[in-house]
Structures are given as structure tokens and as C-alpha cells.
Amino acid sequence: MSDAAELVDRVEDGEIALHELEAHADADTAATARRQLVADDAETTLDTVGEYAIDAADAEPNIENMIGTVQIPLGVAGPLPVAGERADSETYLPLATTEGALVASVNRGCAVLRAADGANARVTKRAMTRAPVFRVADIVEAEAVVEWVRDNRDALADAAEATTSHGELVDITPYAVGDSVFLRFGYDTKDAMGMNMATIATGEACEVVESETSAELVALSGNLCTDKKPAAINAVEGRGRSVTADVRIPNDVVEERLHATPAAIAELNTRKNLIGSAKAGSLGFNAHAANVVAAAFLATGQDAAQVVEGANAITTVEAREDELYASVSLASLEVGTVGGGTKLPTQSEGLSVLGLRGGGDPPGANADRLAEVIAAGALAGELSLLGALASRHLSSAHAELGR
Ligand SMILES: CC(C)(COP(=O)([O-])OP(=O)([O-])OC[C@H]1O[C@@H](n2cnc3c(N)ncnc32)[C@H](O)[C@@H]1OP(=O)([O-])[O-])[C@@H](O)C(=O)NCCC(=O)NCCSC(=O)C[C@@](C)(O)CC(=O)[O-]
Ligand SMILES: NC(=O)C1=CN([C@@H]2O[C@H](COP(=O)(O)OP(=O)(O)OC[C@H]3O[C@@H](n4cnc5c(N)ncnc54)[C@H](OP(=O)(O)O)[C@@H]3O)[C@@H](O)[C@H]2O)C=CC1
Structure with missing residues (x-):
């Protein structure tokens, strides 16, 4: 094995590539050498980036060309009381x-x-979705392929589910556009966010489609999935988990803690989150659900790019006689408690704050609970921001706390 200085020399001599260092040294030594090379190239120092508490080997499945870590401040809000399908905590x-x-x-x-x-x-x-796109000759052939898929759902489920001991195929929705056929496969991925699982399973199903019909696979992802892009299909049909949190708040609590009347908060929600969002052509009929989704995703090892889908949320507020009803419905929250970044030591500790590290009993229970808790956190954020806007406290709050 080489030490970091030797690795630096060998890269500079063109003997090995920057991404090949782990083949010649342990993961921490490789990261140290790479960090030195990058720091020299940028004529800077990366000492703080290089001060991390995890073992770089733990991050090997999650990152290539590692040079260190970025540290994001971690806080807590709560306690957050949420009664869900299986847990009330x-x-x-x-x-x-x-x-x-x-x-x-x-x-x-x-x-x-x-x-x-x-x-x-x-x-x-x-339903975590993956939608491959196939080439056919024309719309007549497209119709025949779609009919074959409808008649042979069990064969496709057998092929897909043979790749996983947890995933279950729950849906295949076909779409034909000219000489392109899209099949939107949906899976219950239990405690995994499921994007690798769904992709591998769909790959097997595509081989059956290709061998039994005239359709030719163009790409395993045809963008009707839709992963990591703003898309109405996710807001309408859902992706990952669709989850709603709601609450009935006595009027005196609203006035005392949010410094605004229930009527003012309800009017604000209508004019801002509903009318304003409609006029803007937004897919997010909420104030800042993405704030809570993003911060919870980073704390618990979710795929940060999927905050795009996590922002597909509708906030409703109704001033009733003696209470304020408020809800947040997130159509496409993609979360897991196993796989991906959830195994990393700090992120896994984040999950353990919620009691949700690893697989649930029954499988899927932990990821369901994570979705419920994030939805309730988003509801808490919506109520507070609506209160701050209705009481004209937003800019003073950020002047005081955010600068
Ligand atoms: C800042 C507050 C909470 C003050 O709120 P307040 O009611 O004036 O202050 P308070 O001192 O009476 O505290 C009330 C409670 O707030 C919490 N609290 C208060 N201070 C702290 C603190 N330092 N650390 C932790 N918790 C704190 C705490 O729970 C406390 O209760 P207590 O425990 O004292 O009984 C309020 O004004 C507020 O929520 N403002 C809104 C800020 C906000 O939501 N920012 C989100 C980001 S905005 C954005 O990114 C999106 C945007 C706005 O562009 C989207 C859009 O277009 O709408
Ligand atoms: N491939 C792609 O196109 C994309 C990949 N990603 C990345 O995919 C990763 C997430 O994929 P994901 O499939 O969630 O994770 P992993 O690929 O890490 O796979 C998780 C595996 O954990 C196993 N498992 C063990 N216990 C459970 C349980 N209780 N519930 C469910 N599964 C369990 C399953 O194995 P088994 O299936 O054998 O049962 C499952 O396939 C992230 O890193 C993300 O960034 C993101 C976007 C696109």
C-alpha cells in the first residue's frame, strides 16, 4: 500500500488516474492524497474539508473521487407529536x-x-416509478404492445420481482405517443427509497417486453418516471410515498402562538398558496415545504436531488367556528430508511433520533413513518411561516435570526 505523498507523486507523474487511488491505498489515504492534489491545483487549503469523523471506507458506495466531507449544521425541532397509521409518538x-x-x-x-x-x-x-421508453413502427404497433402488456402483467411482475426480495410491482401504466411507448412501472419498495431497486427490476421486465413484442427499448428511463425533474405527473399520480399530515388547532392557540387570527391565516393561505401559486403556474401550492423536506433529507441520508419531487405539496387551511384546520399533502415524497445514504454514520444517527434506523417491522413501516414525520414537520413549518407572514414578522425574524 502507498502513503499519501507517494500517491500524489504517482498522479502527478501520470502513472495513475485521480479516480484510481483506492486501488493503491486505503480509502482515507486515497482521500488525503486527492485532497492535496486538488488543494495544490486550486492554490488553496482544504484542511476543514479533511477533518471528518467517519471512516472514508464507509462512504465508498456513496461517492467517487472523495476528498473529504462538507459539514452542514444539524439542529432539531420538536418534540413533534404525530399520530400515524401504526405509531403515535x-x-x-x-x-x-x-x-x-x-x-x-x-x-x-x-x-x-x-x-x-x-x-x-x-x-x-x-409507488416508486421507473418508465422506460420503447421504439415501435407506428401507433398501430404501439396499440398491440400496450395490449400485450395489459394481458401479460403477471409475467412482467414475475420477471421484475425475481430481482428483489422486498420490492412488489403494484402498477404498470402504458402511454403511447406516436411511435414511442412508455411503460410507467410502480413498485412498493418497502423501507428503501427504491430507485436502484425499481430500475433493476424494470430492466428485467423490459427484456421480457422486447423478447415477446416488436417493441425495442430505447432507454430504461424515458422521463415519464419522473425522477429529479419538476413534473405534473408526480403531483397528480404520486411517486415514492403520497402522504398527508393535518391538525385541528383551537383558535386561542393560533392567536397566542402565531400572533394572527385564524381568519387572517386562512385568507393568507388562499391568496398566497392557492391563488398566487396558480397564477405562477407553480406545482407547489405551499409556502416552504421544500425547506423541511431538504433539511430532513440531508439529516437522514435521503437523495437530495429528490427534493424536487418533495416540493409537490398542497397546503390547505380552513377557519372553522372554534378551530383552524390545516393540512399539507405531499404527493411525491421519496424516502427510505435502508439503502443509499441512510447507511452513512451521521445520517444513520439522524434516523436513530427518530427511532427509524434500518428496516421496519413489517417491512415498509419505517419508511412510512419517516414520510409521516416529514409531512408533519412540513405542516409545522407551514403554520409558522403563515403566522409570520400574517403578523408581518417574516423580515424581522430573518433580520434577527438569519444573518
Ligand atoms: C422566528 C420565529 C419563530 C419567532 O417567533 P415568535 O413567536 O415571534 O417568537 P418567540 O420568541 O415567542 O418564540 C415562539 C416559539 O418559536 C420557537 N423559537 C423561537 N426562537 C427560537 C430559536 N432561536 N431556536 C429555536 N426555537 C425558537 C420556540 O418554539 C418558541 O416557543 P418557546 O419554546 O419559547 O415556548 C417566527 O417569527 C417565525 O417562524 N418566522 C418565520 C421564519 C420562517 O419560517 N422562515 C422559513 C424560511 S422562509 C423561506 O425560506 C421561504 C420563503 C419565505 O421565501 C417562501 C415564501 O415565498 O413564502
Ligand atoms: N439507479 C438509478 O437510476 C438511481 C439511483 N439512485 C440512487 O439509488 C439509491 C437508492 O436506491 P434503493 O433501491 O433505495 O437502495 P439500494 O440500492 O441501496 O438498495 C436497497 C436494498 O436494501 C434491501 N433491503 C433490506 N431490507 C429492506 C427493507 N426493509 N425494505 C426494502 N429493502 C430492503 C433490498 O434488497 P432486495 O431488493 O434484494 O430485497 C433493497 O434493494 C440512492 O443511493 C440513490 O441516490 C437515485 C436515482 C436514480
């Missing part, structure tokens, strides 16, 4: 962010939820 919600005032805001929302005897939350749909 109050835990702290870990949030990793650089936006001052965000954790304070969600924390205030949690206090409102506690004073209201807690939020309810339910996962209403589970």
Missing part, C-alpha cells in the same frame, strides 16, 4: 440546514402542534 425532528430562522420556525410550529394535541398523518399511496 413525539420525537425530535433532525434538520440539517444553513438557513437561519428555519429551525426556529419549525420549532414554533411543533409547539403549535403540541398545544393542539398533535398532528395526524397517513401515507395514502406507495
